[in-house]
Amino acid sequence: MSSKTVNELNWMIGGAQGSGVDLSASAFARSCVLAGLWVYGTREYYSNIKGLHSYFEIRTSGRQIRSKVEGVDLLATFDAETLVRHADAVTPGGGIIYDPALSQTPIEKVDTLYKDEIKQIQGRLAQQGLGSDANAILEEAKRRGVKLFAVPFSSLIQEIAKRLETSELTKVNRTVNVLAVSVSLALLGLDRRFMDESVHQAFSASRKQKLVDMNLAAVERAYGYAKEKFGEGGLEVGLVPIQSGPRMFVVGNQAVALGKMAGGCRLQTYYPITPASDESEFLEAHENFALKEGATKDGKGSVVVVQTEDEIAAITMAVGGALAGARAATSTSGPGFSLMTEGMGWAGMNEVPVVITLYSRGGPSTGMPTRTEQGDLKFALNASHGESPRIVVCSGDMEECFYDAFRAMNYAERYQLPVIHLVDKGLANSNMTILPPDPSMIDIERGKLILDGGAKDGEYRRFAHSEDGISPRAVLGLSGYRFWNTGDEHDELGHINENPENRIRMMKKRMTKLETADREIPESEKVSFYPAKGHPDVTLVSWGSSKGAILEGMALLEARGIKAEFLQIRLASPFPAQAVRERISRGGLVIDIEQNYTAQMAAVIAEKTQIGIRNKIVKFNGRPISRDEIYESVRQVVSKPEANERVVLTHGA
Amino acid sequence: MALKLADVRTDLHNDWCSGCGDFGIEASLQMALTEMSVDIHRVVIFSGIGCHGKIAHWTNTFGIHTLHGRTLPFAQGAKLANPGLEVIAIGGDGDGYGIGAGHFVHSGRRNLDMTYIVHDNGVYGLTKGQASPTQRLGEQTKSLPQPNINSAVNPIMLALAAGYTFIARSYAFDNRHLKETIKRAVAHRGMALVDVLQPCPTYNDIETKAFYSGEDRPDPATHRPAPRCYDIEKSGYNPLITKEMTPEDVDKKTLEVIKISNEWGDRIPIGVFYQNGNVPTYEDRIMGRIPTYLEQPPAKQVIQLQDRKSAADLPRLWKELTIGS
Numbered sequence A: 001m002s003s004k005t006v007n008e009l010n011w012m013i014g015g016a017q018g019s020g021v022d023l024s025a026s027a028f029a030r031s032c033v034l035a036g037l038w039v040y041g042t043r044e045y046y047s048n049i050k051g052l053h054s055y056f057e058i059r060t061s062g063r064q065i066r067s068k069v070e071g072v073d074l075l076a077t078f079d080a081e082t083l084v085r086h087a088d089a090v091t092p093g094g095g096i097i098y099d100p101a102l103s104q105t106p107i108e109k110v111d112t113l114y115k116d117e118i119k120q121i122q123g124r125l126a127q128q129g130l131g132s133d134a135n136a137i138l139e140e141a142k143r144r145g146v147k148l149f150a151v152p153f154s155s156l157i158q159e160i161a162k163r164l165e166t167s168e169l170t171k172v173n174r175t176v177n178v179l180a181v182s183v184s185l186a187l188l189g190l191d192r193r194f195m196d197e198s199v200h201q202a203f204s205a206s207r208k209q210k211l212v213d214m215n216l217a218a219v220e221r222a223y224g225y226a227k228e229k230f231g232e233g234g235l236e237v238g239l240v241p242i243q244s245g246p247r248m249f250v251v252g253n254q255a256v257a258l259g260k261m262a263g264g265c266r267l268q269t270y271y272p273i274t275p276a277s278d279e280s281e282f283l284e285a286h287e288n289f290a291l292k293e294g295a296t297k298d299g300k301g302s303v304v305v306v307q308t309e310d311e312i313a314a315i316t317m318a319v320g321g322a323l324a325g326a327r328a329a330t331s332t333s334g335p336g337f338s339l340m341t342e343g344m345g346w347a348g349m350n351e352v353p354v355v356i357t358l359y360s361r362g363g364p365s366t367g368m369p370t371r372t373e374q375g376d377l378k379f380a381l382n383a384s385h386g387e388s389p390r391i392v393v394c395s396g397d398m399e400e401c402f403y404d405a406f407r408a409m410n411y412a413e414r415y416q417l418p419v420i421h422l423v424d425k426g427l428a429n430s431n432m433t434i435l436p437p438d439p440s441m442i443d444i445e446r447g448k449l450i451l452d453g454g455a456k457d458g459e460y461r462r463f464a465h466s467e468d469g470i471s472p473r474a475v476l477g478l479s480g481y482r483f484w485n486t487g488d489e490h491d492e493l494g495h496i497n498e499n500p501e502n503r504i505r506m507m508k509k510r511m512t513k514l515e516t517a518d519r520e521i522p523e524s525e526k527v528s529f530y531p532a533k534g535h536p537d538v539t540l541v542s543w544g545s546s547k548g549a550i551l552e553g554m555a556l557l558e559a560r561g562i563k564a565e566f567l568q569i570r571l572a573s574p575f576p577a578q579a580v581r582e583r584i585s586r587g588g589l590v591i592d593i594e595q596n597y598t599a600q601m602a603a604v605i606a607e608k609t610q611i612g613i614r615n616k617i618v619k620f621n622g623r624p625i626s627r628d629e630i631y632e633s634v635r636q637v638v639s640k641p642e643a644n645e646r647v648v649l650t651h652g653a
Numbered sequence B: 001m002a003l004k005l006a007d008v009r010t011d012l013h014n015d016w017c018s019g020c021g022d023f024g025i026e027a028s029l030q031m032a033l034t035e036m037s038v039d040i041h042r043v044v045i046f047s048g049i050g051c052h053g054k055i056a057h058w059t060n061t062f063g064i065h066t067l068h069g070r071t072l073p074f075a076q077g078a079k080l081a082n083p084g085l086e087v088i089a090i091g092g093d094g095d096g097y098g099i100g101a102g103h104f105v106h107s108g109r110r111n112l113d114m115t116y117i118v119h120d121n122g123v124y125g126l127t128k129g130q131a132s133p134t135q136r137l138g139e140q141t142k143s144l145p146q147p148n149i150n151s152a153v154n155p156i157m158l159a160l161a162a163g164y165t166f167i168a169r170s171y172a173f174d175n176r177h178l179k180e181t182i183k184r185a186v187a188h189r190g191m192a193l194v195d196v197l198q199p200c201p202t203y204n205d206i207e208t209k210a211f212y213s214g215e216d217r218p219d220p221a222t223h224r225p226a227p228r229c230y231d232i233e234k235s236g237y238n239p240l241i242t243k244e245m246t247p248e249d250v251d252k253k254t255l256e257v258i259k260i261s262n263e264w265g266d267r268i269p270i271g272v273f274y275q276n277g278n279v280p281t282y283e284d285r286i287m288g289r290i291p292t293y294l295e296q297p298p299a300k301q302v303i304q305l306q307d308r309k310s311a312a313d314l315p316r317l318w319k320e321l322t323i324g325s
């Protein structure tokens, strides 16, 4: 155990979608979390339900971690495709768990590989004088110093079936996932009780004791097998339980849903779309929830979740709900947001508070529906015809997903306009351990909402002009506060009015609200700045899910003597021009980092601050940026800025 | 206090063309509002885009003039958030059966307790008279360069197929019938459609006021025009689906609705075609899952404590996501 790296590793499992790989990944992660460790997990999958390849990486550590890293320390496989696709990602000294029954599989027989991928792999093997089957892949890994662990899954499964005296082999077959995870954990030296507990938690919801027993038997057999055949295993990495306080293990979608609930969202509409629907489904699963003591007599709260006929209905129904006084939101991704633009413009015109969570994924069109991208920034900023105000909030990690979702509900009501909460797939589908967020950090702010009656009909003017552009807002049904709305330009009462002077005043009123928001929203909610100690060599500018990789990459850079600082832009509209201008003018080399083709934020910065950023690092292959890519690419740019104006990152399988 | 017509009218200049059927619908709606025992502060009119849409401004209730085709989802959102509102959605035939056809269908599936009135004039009035989805195949109203190449949709049958639980048709200039039909639609518990035949004197020179009142076909006996619209309920038709009816009875009634609703030409049926108060409303269905929904709907919930902090007790909820203690 002497030279082992303890509690710092990256584990990967893959398999056909629908075969339970997702379950294995969460069982592995859960075991680590139960052992007091922190995890960061990513999920890569195709737009497909069954059969195509998906894989999960779980990074685990003794301290909180926030990004994906390159290189796999232990790869668990039970199909040929995972082996063929990912063996080369395993670092020397790392290990591969494989099924010897599959080692003869010819590569061209893995029919879920694209034809050009097969050619590429065959070419690579041929160059090394190797054959063209799974065995060759294993041999290649071995030559690189990777340890191989053969696990005959089918005979283990038969043993388990025999022990349990069951003939339902197809059901026992499903334990292959648990076997793979258990062998992994055994090789990593983690006590069995964590996996046992993890299995309990995963299967007890199903209320099928048989299922729990079967999987517990699989854990036991796998640990036993690993001990017999591999002893200590000889891996250079290992896991040891540590003491930790309570931590939440959440997916980005859930963090957003929780933030919305805390922020008072009581009507959520949606039309199914990846990667957004999980959020609405989570809300629906928790539609009844408890209120704090003293809130109401019965202490019961609820959120109504409506699956609509399309995204046009989703946005307009949410707007209707908001007019009636509910805090309302909807949730979608690029294609659905495209359909929402007209409704969003109506909300802007009629000053209706509504929140749209926009999960960006690979575009354009259907694009790469299950892959990550930050391609929708400019779309969010400009969506809808004409000019109408909106606030755009961009979350960079799980905690921000929660707090921003809460704040978005506040911004919408305070400034009476649509708020777009941008979250990318890289966050939405990743899971991570975080400290439980504290909802009491934020007050519910309802702005100029009129709560009680008192006025006489005929007095109330819904769009009354005011210094800050915001008018007292009544809701439908409030006696004495009759009002009208129209998508047409209107007067203070809300009736159609195309008088040119009225037009000028009304345009100004609506746009002034953004200036008010810009004045009132504290800088801490607009940007996050991570300064270097002393004069910076380089200032990294980014937004969204690149945050974790950048923060961890910066630590590596510092160890190499490169002092980096990081400006994370969190509010894209109203744009914090002053704060950004100051931070990118501190003398370090400025590099813009984004997960899109055209470096959209750099263009926005240029527009708003008149400062052009020359050096850009972009990634748009649909795979998230890793810590190591940040480290390497920033070093590359810093070493020769003139020769590296645009670096395109390409990692990821 | 009894409302007078003047109470439910705004004093804005009404810019519909003179002789437009919309005036008849407006008057009937407003009279219905004065005669119904509903608290006027709870009434919200939603309208779409088209000539009809301005009715929301002419009426002195909460008035939400929405987007082309989207009246129904806006209106349903408000009703869902506050089921105590009396929601009346108003659309055009292009608005509701054309661009908004998807919402029309899905509103039937939900069966919220609200009313939908459609100004059915056979044309797209506000965009200068193109054919609407209810214009018949081969007809050529005034501004069409060529005869209409599409078949007409039958709104009554479409509503039936979609699950509307109150389906009626009326005529814009039959004030008494329309007013009573609107009152019945509002009183119905569930999603109610009132399709209103509406002359557009500017663009529809086929289904004109003269056409509906039968000026081209005098009664041989009296020499007076013989109106084309006839009230099916006065001819012995009963639209009610009752709990006591067998599935066969219901099927029979359904076939009858289809048959009658297909009549056109010299005899045009108006009246209530179908009324079924036994289908659970969307509100009922939500109550099945959220028992406190009607007392504390989304718009009425307490979201904030005295100290302005969130009222939701999330830590209790996120126990399931938390590991370690």
Ligand SMILES: Cc1ncc(C[n+]2csc(CCOP(=O)(O)OP(=O)(O)O)c2C)c(N)n1
Residues within 6 Å of the ligand: B049, B050, B051, B052, B053, B068, B091, B092, B093, B094, B095, B096, B119, B121, B123, B124, B125, B126, B127, B132
């Ligand atoms: C999305 C969209 N497309 C097109 C239009 C243009 N438009 C305005 S009114 C109208 C048709 C109105 O016809 P109908 O709904 O039958 O109402 P009417 O004017 O006959 O009362 C159209 C197509 C629009 N406002 N919005």
Ligand code: SF4
Residues within 6 Å of the ligand: B015, B016, B017, B019, B020, B021, B022, B051, B121, B125, B126, B199, B200, B201, B202, B203
């Ligand atoms: S165009 Fe037709 S529907 Fe529109 S106001 Fe004139 S007459 Fe009425």
Ligand SMILES: [Mg+2]
Residues within 6 Å of the ligand: B050, B092, B093, B094, B119, B120, B121, B122, B123, B124, B125, B132
């Ligand atoms: Mg029309």
